[in-house]
Structures are given as C-alpha cells and as structure tokens.
Amino acid sequence: MCGIVGLHLREPSLEPRLGELLAAMLGQVVERGPDSAGVAVYGDPWLSPPGQAVVSLLGTSKAEVATALPGTVAIDADATTVVHAGVDQLAAALPEATVIGSGEGFAVLKGAGNPVALAESFGLADVTGWQGIGHTRMATESAVTPEGAHPFSVGAGQCLVHNGSFANHATIRRELRAQGVEFDSENDSEVGARFIAHHLAQGADLEKALKLLCERFDGFYTLLVSTGDSFAVVRDAIACKPALVAETDAWVAMASEYRALDVLPGIENARIFEPEPEEVYVWRR
Amino acid sequence: MATLIDLAESPVRELNQALHEAPSASWRVLNPRGAHAVACGIRDNLTVDVEGHVGYYCAGMNQHATVTVHGNAGTGVAENMMSGTVRVRGNASQSAGATGHGGLLVIDGDASARCGISMKGVDIVVGGNVGHMSAFMGQAGRLVVCGDAGEALGDSLYEARIYVRGTVKSLGADCVEKEMRAEHLAELAELLKAAERDEDPAGFRRYGSARQLYHFKVDNTAAY
Numbered sequence: 346m347c348g349i350v351g352l353h354l355r356e357p358s359l360e361p362r363l364g365e366l367l368a369a370m371l372g373q374v375v376e377r378g379p380d381s382a383g384v385a386v387y388g389d390p391w392l393s394p395p396g397q398a399v400v401s402l403l404g405t406s407k408a409e410v411a412t413a414l415p416g417t418v419a420i421d422a423d424a425t426t427v428v429h430a431g432v433d434q435l436a437a438a439l440p441e442a443t444v445i446g447s448g449e450g451f452a453v454l455k456g457a458g459n460p461v462a463l464a465e466s467f468g469l470a471d472v473t474g475w476q477g478i479g480h481t482r483m484a485t486e487s488a489v490t491p492e493g494a495h496p497f498s499v500g501a502g503q504c505l506v507h508n509g510s511f512a513n514h515a516t517i518r519r520e521l522r523a524q525g526v527e528f529d530s531e532n533d534s535e536v537g538a539r540f541i542a543h544h545l546a547q548g549a550d551l552e553k554a555l556k557l558l559c560e561r562f563d564g565f566y567t568l569l570v571s572t573g574d575s576f577a578v579v580r581d582a583i584a585c586k587p588a589l590v591a592e593t594d595a596w597v598a599m600a601s602e603y604r605a606l607d608v609l610p611g612i613e614n615a616r617i618f619e620p621e622p623e624e625v626y627v628w629r630r
Numbered sequence: 631m632a633t634l635i636d637l638a639e640s641p642v643r644e645l646n647q648a649l650h651e652a653p654s655a656s657w658r659v660l661n662p663r664g665a666h667a668v669a670c671g672i673r674d675n676l677t678v679d680v681e682g683h684v685g686y687y688c689a690g691m692n693q694h695a696t697v698t699v700h701g702n703a704g705t706g707v708a709e710n711m712m713s714g715t716v717r718v719r720g721n722a723s724q725s726a727g728a729t730g731h732g733g734l735l736v737i738d739g740d741a742s743a744r745c746g747i748s749m750k751g752v753d754i755v756v757g758g759n760v761g762h763m764s765a766f767m768g769q770a771g772r773l774v775v776c777g778d779a780g781e782a783l784g785d786s787l788y789e790a791r792i793y794v795r796g797t798v799k800s801l802g803a804d805c806v807e808k809e810m811r812a813e814h815l816a817e818l819a820e821l822l823k824a825a826e827r828d829e830d831p832a833g834f835r836r837y838g839s840a841r842q843l844y845h846f847k848v849d850n851t852a853a854y
Contacts (some may be wrong), residue, residue: 604664
C-alpha cells in the first residue's frame with residue numbers, strides 16, 4: 346500500500362500551521378504504511394533559514410557534526426540530522442553519512458517505525474512553511490530502514506513520494522548509471538526520483554519530466570513531486586493506486602484517501618477530484 | 631424518528647454492530663469524515679442516511695437496506711451488494727458496485743475507473759461519467775451511464791448490459807454496440823425511473839458482449 350499526503354499553501358496566514366496540518370494528514374494514512382515515514386518541509390525558518398544551504402543526513406548526529414565541523418548548526422530529528430552547511434563541505438567532513446536532501450529552503454526528515462511516533466519525534470507539529478509532503482511506507486521492494494523511507498530527494502529542492510512499485514526500475518537504473526547517475530539504494534522509487542532529476546537537469550520542465558516518466562516506467566504509481574516552487578501529481582495509465590486532490594483558494598492538497606484531507610480547514614468547500622491517469626498536474630507558488 | 635449515530639463519538643464497528651442488530655428502521659450517521667466500511671453488511675430493510683463523505687467499501691454486501699451517502703464515496707462503494715438500494719449523492723471513486731449480485735446502486739455524480747467491475751446482477755445508474763474499464767468482466771446486471779464512458783468500456787464482458795447516453799472513449803475487448811430494441815428501451819426507462827432520473831431512454835446507446843471471447847473455439851480442439 347503506502348500512504349501519501351501533501352499540502353501546498355496559497356494563503357500565507359496558514360503557514361504557521363503547516364507542520365500541524367501535515368502531521369494530522371500523515372496520522373490518517375498510518376494504516377496504509379506503518380513501517381516507516383518521512384516528510385519534506387519547505388520554508389521553515391528554523392530547519393532551513395532563508396539563503397542558507399541546508400543538508401539533510403542519515404547516519405550521523407548533531408554531536409558528530411559538532412566534532413567534524415565545529416560551529417556548524419545541526420538539528421537532530423529522529424534518524425535524520427539537518428545541517429546548515431554546503432553539501433560538498435559535509436560530504437568531505439562526514440563521508441559515511443547519507444545525504445537525503447540538499448538545497449536552500451527545505452529539509453527532509455525520515456525515520457523507521459510508526460509514522461505518528463515519527464511525526465512526534467520530528468517535532469512536525471511545530472514546523473512552519475509553505476509546502477510539505479509526507480509518506481507512510483509499507484515496504485515491498487527494499488528493506489525497512491530510514492534510507493528506504495520516502496521522500497526521495499536527489500536534486501536541489503526536489504522531492505518525490507511514491508505509492509506503488511516500478512516493474513522496470515532495474516533496467517532504468519542501469520541506463521541512468523551508464524549516463525553517470527549515481528544511486529544510494531536499490532529502491533525502485535529512488536530510480537523514479539533520479540530519472541526526474543536527470544531530465545530536469547537536462548532542461549526539461551517538471552511537466553515534461555513527468556510525462557517522460559509515464560512513457561518510460563512500467564508499473565504502478567501515484568507520485569507526488571515537489572520542488573522549490575512546485576507541487577505535482579501523476580498516476581499510472583490504469584490509475585491503480587488511489588489519489589485525491591482537494592483545492593481551495595487557501596491551499597492545494599493531495600492524499601491517498603479522503604480522510605487525510607478531511608483534517609484541513611475549509612475542506613467542506615474544497616473542489617475535490619481524482620487525478621486522471623497519466624495526466625500531469627502541476628501547481629506553482 | 632431516525633436513530634442518530636455520530637462517528638465523531640462512536641467507532642464504525644459500533645455503528646455496524648447496531649445496524650446488524652437493527653432495533654430501529656431508520657438511521658442517520660453523522661461525521662463519517664472518510665471512514666472506511668460505513669454501513670457494511672446490513673441484512674434488513676433499514677434506511678440509513680450518511681451525512682458526509684465516506685471512505686472505502688461503504689454499504690458493502692448490502693441486503694435489503696436503502697443506504698444514502700450525502701457526499702462522495704471512496705473505493706468500492708456497495709461492493710458485492712446483494713439487494714436493496716445504495717445511493718451516492720456526490721461522486722464515487724473506483725470499483726463502485728464491484729462484484730454486485732443484485733439491488734440498485736445509484737451514483738448521482740461521476741464514478742471513476744472500473745465502475746461495476748465483475749458485476750454479477752447488480753443494476754448501476756450513474757448520473758455523470760464513468761472512468762476507464764467500467765463493467766470489466768461484467769457477468770450480469772445493467773450499467774446505465776447518463777454521461778460519458780472512459781476507455782475500454784465493457785472489456786471482456788460476459789452478459790451484463792450497458793447503456794450510455796454520452797460518448798464512449800473506447801470499447802474494451804469483445805464489447806460492441808448493439809441495437810436498441812423496444813425491450814431495451816423499456817428496461818432502461820424502468821432503471822432511470824428507479825434512479826429518479828428524467829433522461830429520455832431514446833438518447834442512449836446499448837453495448838454488450840460480442841460473445842467471441844468467452845466461448846471455447848472449436849478450432850482449438852486440436853490443441854488437446
């Protein structure tokens with residue numbers, strides 16, 4: 346299964362409530378993915394101060410960062426450590442750590458275990474910002490570890506969460522590797538994220554990259570993709586996995602099930618619809 | 631006077647247990663908030679009004695009851711219903727009325743993919759559009775679509791009958807358009823009336839199985 350939630354705020358007065366709303370949404374899709382969870386949050390001034398390079402890492406800690414790079418700001422959030430430094434500097438100082446997100450203005454938090462406990466451990470309810478996406482995982486293609494949790498963030502500011510499974514991910518991973526793309530895991534969803542990042546880097550816009558993904562990937566997928574200014578949804582040709590979008594003047598939200606949308610303010614007047622198969626939906630800030 | 635159950639206070643399991651014990655003929659369910667399995671497995675002639683959107687499998691396995699959802703329904707509304715009436719005032723997600731054996735399912739809005747998948751005798755009337763692969767492997771029953779149908783309508787159809795008023799994006803394997811005869815106009819008029827709709831049956835087209843797919847072809851005898 347797996348559960349997906351995402352919230353893209355249009356109304357700035359809701360930004361102080363981003364984390365609280367995202368945590369409430371995540372709590373409604375726990376049964377869909379009780380193994381592990383992760384979120385990406387855009388615009389929190391504490392996790393990602395404006396103009397500051399931010400790296401999200403697994404396999405390290407605030408204490409290790411303090412030793413390796415004295416004076417650098419680091420924040421522990423369950424298995425994740427968010428560090429205010431450049432990715433090259435960190436890769437050199439902490440070669441054993443895994444980068445799970447880098448760029449300005451956003452942070453990725455992941456962990457293994459019950460999603461509600463993880464949201465608590467991330468301090469998600471106190472997070473603020475303008476956009477957030479989240480995922481609860483029921484693992485199929487790879488192990489239950491923080492590394493295997495979504496979102497997959499492999500380009501600056503880009504994140505992907507996936508419900509489903511890609512059938513031809515090994516083939517596409519080989520093709521991308523042949524073009525010099527490096528991978529962190531054997532996870533099928535990472536291949537989707539690398540594919541999108543690869544095409545964005547080559548100049549495609551998000552719509553084009555997602556259309557190319559539909560052409561190239563075989564399997565089941567509902568994807569929610571976010572970037573530093575966008576929020577996008579796409580489903581496979583037979584719409585195997587569930588997806589609902591709700592939209593008001595104040596926000597756009599997407600979730601696997603209606604109950605996760607029901608927690609949002611103004612849901613009673615929202616326009617609610619199911620995304621059509623292989624149609625790319627993009628909302629920009 | 632309807633018995634009131636507020637799902638903000640009682641769990642769904644309690645609601646369904648109460649409906650199965652059925653001391654009252656009329657029920658009103660408040661705050662479903664997308665909960666799954668609301669009003670499932672009812673066996674008696676009850677009236678249940680659900681005030682809001684429901685999650686998966688609402689009114690599944692229904693027998694005799696009239697269940698009305700005053701909102702949208704998630705995946706598999708009225709799945710495997712046996713009899714009675716289930717009505718969704720809003721839209722329904724995928725697999726509405728899946729495997730239904732009997733009774734009437736009415737969706738006032740749109741139904742998404744696979745509406746009436748493997749239907750086995752249920753009648754389904756959709757006021758709006760249906761998504762792709764609707765009535766897939768439908769064995770018996772009638773599917774009426776007042777709007778448009780998506781791709782691969784009636785794919786691998788057995789003996790379910792399909793009536794569509796709008797456009798059909800494409801027909802599935804072994805599904806063909808058929809002549810609308812007087813008996814079809816009559817049964818369609820009855821179905822529309824039962825669903826409280828006022829469309830003119832003359833505006834619909836009929837689709838059914840070409841019966842090429844599910845019969846054994848004698849040419850293949852040599853393979854055994």
